[in-house]
Amino acid sequence: xxxxxxxxxxxxxxxxxxxxxxxxxxxxxxxxxxxxxxxxxxxxxxxxxxxxxxxxxxxxxxxxxxxxxxxxxxxxxxxxxxxxxxxxxxxxxxxxxxxxxxxxxxxxxxxxxxxxxxxxxxxxxxxxxxxxxxxxxxxxxxxxxxxxxxxxxxxxxxxxxxxxxxxxxxxxxxxxxxxxxxxxxxxxxxxxxxxxxxxxxxxxxxxxxxxxxxxxxxxxxxxxxxxxxxxxxxxxxxxxxxxxxxxxxxxxxxxxxxxxxxxxxxxxxxxxxxxxxxxxxxxxxxxxxxxxxxxxxxxxxxxxxxxxxxxxxxxxxxxxxxxxxxxxxxxxxxxxxxxxxxxxxxxxxxxxxxxxxxxxxxxxxxxxxxxxxxxxxxxxxxxxxxxxxx
Amino acid sequence: xxxxxxxxxxxxxxxxxxxxxxxxxxxxxxxxxxxxxxxxxxxxxxxxxxxxxxxxxxxxxxxxxxxxxxxxxxxxxxxxxxxxxxxxxxxxxxxxxxxxxxxxxxxxxxxxxxxxxxxxxxxxxxxxxxxxxxxxxxxxxxxxxxxxxxxxxxxxxxxxxxxxxxxxxxxxxxxxxxxxxxxxxxxxxxxxxxxxxxxxxxxxxxxxxxxxxxxxxxxxxxxxxxxxxxxxxxxxxxxxxxxxxxxxxxxxxxxxxxxxxxxxxxxxxxxxxxxxx
Ligand code: SF4
Ligand code: SF4
Ligand code: SF4
Numbered sequence: 248x249x250x251x252x253x254x255x256x257x258x259x260x261x262x263x264x265x266x267x268x269x270x271x272x273x274x275x276x277x278x279x280x281x282x283x284x285x286x287x288x289x290x291x292x293x294x295x296x297x298x299x300x301x302x303x304x305x306x307x308x309x310x311x312x313x314x315x316x317x318x319x320x321x322x323x324x325x326x327x328x329x330x331x332x333x334x335x336x337x338x339x340x341x342x343x344x345x346x347x348x349x350x351x352x353x354x355x356x357x358x359x360x361x362x363x364x365x366x367x368x369x370x371x372x373x374x375x376x377x378x379x380x381x382x383x384x385x386x387x388x389x390x391x392x393x394x395x396x397x398x399x400x401x402x403x404x405x406x407x408x409x410x411x412x413x414x415x416x417x418x419x420x421x422x423x424x425x426x427x428x429x430x431x432x433x434x435x436x437x438x439x440x441x442x443x444x445x446x447x448x449x450x451x452x453x454x455x456x457x458x459x460x461x462x463x464x465x466x467x468x469x470x471x472x473x474x475x476x477x478x479x480x481x482x483x484x485x486x487x488x489x490x491x492x493x494x495x496x497x498x499x500x501x502x503x504x505x506x507x508x509x510x511x512x513x514x515x516x517x518x519x520x521x522x523x524x525x526x527x528x529x530x531x532x533x534x535x536x537x538x539x540x541x542x543x544x545x546x547x548x549x550x551x552x553x554x555x556x557x558x559x560x561x562x563x564x565x566x567x568x569x570x571x572x573x574x575x576x577x578x579x580x581x582x583x584x585x586x587x588x589x590x591x592x593x594x595x596x597x598x599x600x601x602x603x604x605x606x607x608x609x610x611x612x613x614x615x616x617x618x619x620x621x622x623x624x625x626x627x628x629x630x631x632x633x634x635x636x637x
Numbered sequence: 638x639x640x641x642x643x644x645x646x647x648x649x650x651x652x653x654x655x656x657x658x659x660x661x662x663x664x665x666x667x668x669x670x671x672x673x674x675x676x677x678x679x680x681x682x683x684x685x686x687x688x689x690x691x692x693x694x695x696x697x698x699x700x701x702x703x704x705x706x707x708x709x710x711x712x713x714x715x716x717x718x719x720x721x722x723x724x725x726x727x728x729x730x731x732x733x734x735x736x737x738x739x740x741x742x743x744x745x746x747x748x749x750x751x752x753x754x755x756x757x758x759x760x761x762x763x764x765x766x767x768x769x770x771x772x773x774x775x776x777x778x779x780x781x782x783x784x785x786x787x788x789x790x791x792x793x794x795x796x797x798x799x800x801x802x803x804x805x806x807x808x809x810x811x812x813x814x815x816x817x818x819x820x821x822x823x824x825x826x827x828x829x830x831x832x833x834x835x836x837x838x839x840x841x842x843x844x845x846x847x848x849x850x851x852x853x854x855x856x857x858x859x860x861x862x863x864x865x866x867x868x869x870x871x872x873x874x875x876x877x878x879x880x881x882x883x884x885x886x887x888x889x890x891x892x893x894x895x896x897x898x899x900x901x902x903x904x905x906x907x908x909x910x911x912x913x914x
Contacts, residue, residue, distance in 0.1 A: 283825060283826075283845075284823065284824055284825040284826060284845035284846055285807070285822070285824050285825075285845075285846065286737070286738055286824035286825035286845075288824075289737070290737075290824070291736065291737040291738075291739070291824075292736075292737075292739050292740075292741075292812075292818075292821055292822065293818070295809045295812040295813060295822060296809060296813060350808075353808070353809075354806050354807050354808055354846070355805070355806065355807015355808075355809070355822065355823065355845065355846025355847055355848075356805065356806050356807045356844075356846040356847060357806075359787075359804070359805075359806045360806060362786075362787040362789070362804055362806050363786045363787055363806065365787075366787045366788045366789075366804060367786075367787075368785060368786055368787060368788045370782075370783045371783065371784055371785060371786040371810070372784070373784070373786035373808065373810055374786050377786070429810070430813075433780060433784070433813055433814050433816075434780050434814075434816050434904040434905065434906065435780075435815075435816025435817075435901060435904055436813065436816070588813075589813075592818050593753075593815070593816050593817050593818035594746060594750035594751065594753070594771075594817075594818050595749070595750055595753050596750060598736075
């Protein structure tokens, strides 16, 4: 089926070349980092995880978000999602590949990666994260491939594949739950030490993943002559809207617990993220613009998705709403959540984190790699769809 | 109550307590420290080989610990720098001027920062004016060990939380997990921050991309010597090292005779490092 990825128009190749350029730059930057060490990033003793791990955390959510399509379609036999579900499965593959890349570039000794298996420590949450992430990746590749092959032959997919399809649903939930557990089980990190982290992650994932799928679906409608159907997109917009609202509700609860209990440890990180934290006469606030943007874009996105005119009449405004929410959720989880947890450090000192150019190029390159993989996978999937139609 | 019955109750009570938390509990309760500290001093796990005849009265293995006497450090203001320097020289800890690359095993910091749970508005002048030495607590319930996906951080049978630099993958999960900021990462080649002609040849230098921290001088303790910092303190006895599970050890006597505090005891990590304020 791969031959389908090799045929495309001028724009297809230009797009791939565009992404490929960023991937090449990232590869170069990574070689530099590999030789010098992670000192080429902005991370430090106090903020010991940076953009890499925060992107990883966010993208696990994007991967898990596809389940919002698979669940209605496969379990509830919701036929409207027939065409769009494959987009979710392939998006999960691309997102997971990005996740794994972000983990690898974050390791100080990537050549020893296998130690996680050779000397497995079953008390470590990272061990389980590795299992569920790879498991979910495998399930998505398997299900996506088998179902697509069957579609191509215009036969029903084999029965046994549904076992794996159903299995992938709890897996989707588990990848983000276990990723939340990386954070919420650590003593002394008050911002993360909250039982609501896992549900909050899931809510944000169920908004961010589908939002990206809607954006992609709207693009594909224009550039690839592939329409998933108005009803599917509209249903998805409802899911996104509710999930985003639930996420914001959870964020609000964190605010309440922190400020009503008035326990300094609980307030500090939130204060730092949204208002700036004063320490020895200096106000530390480098993430405040991002977090305020998170709130603004959330309001904009929710508005665009709830007003009937913008949501139903125009693809443009619907796309804009989904984009606003996607960026908003990215700011929340892909920037604020991980970085905020490190401020203040365990000794109540404040170190601010500024990513370096080298680091940012690697991040951009890995996103580009995700886009590259996604483009090729969609190209194949749509090729098959068009073949059937023709 | 007749004497016999009273004695019986005493013994029964003591045995129950011993059953719950070992003799350490009894002692801590008697000397008035909190149960959290008592648990901390006792050690939850039993390690090491117990020979037949010891079985009854030696329920636990070794658990090495440290007492830092801040009064002595105040009396000898030059001592802190000396200790830090000696530790870092002994373990080839590199020095980088850029704070982003910083590596430290033991360092001085303000009282407020070391004891975030004990800080308040109206501190006495001495507390404000004097610093504290902080380093790895060799927790009895170490979150760093639990977090490490490769067992590169592990607890030895002596209660030392040790590191295997050759196994560490540099994921830094342990750094996020340590609630005391005791761990450092080699952001770049540590040899660039060392004078290679003056390194300690008896201790390995590290490679970039791995985590490191105070190792309770396992390499010296294994030879029956004292940790470097303790040695430097010498007769000031500002730092006292010993087996917390041995009721006759010097450290246990010091703990019995002084009011001590630990860093963030409420987190349940049970530090093995105690401070006399
Ligand atoms: S102080 Fe930190 S590094 Fe040391 S044992 Fe405790 S948790 Fe681990
Ligand atoms: S950085 Fe090394 S010691 Fe720390 S958790 Fe990862 S593998 Fe373990
Ligand atoms: S015990 Fe050894 S490694 Fe730890 S601070 Fe003292 S000298 Fe340094």
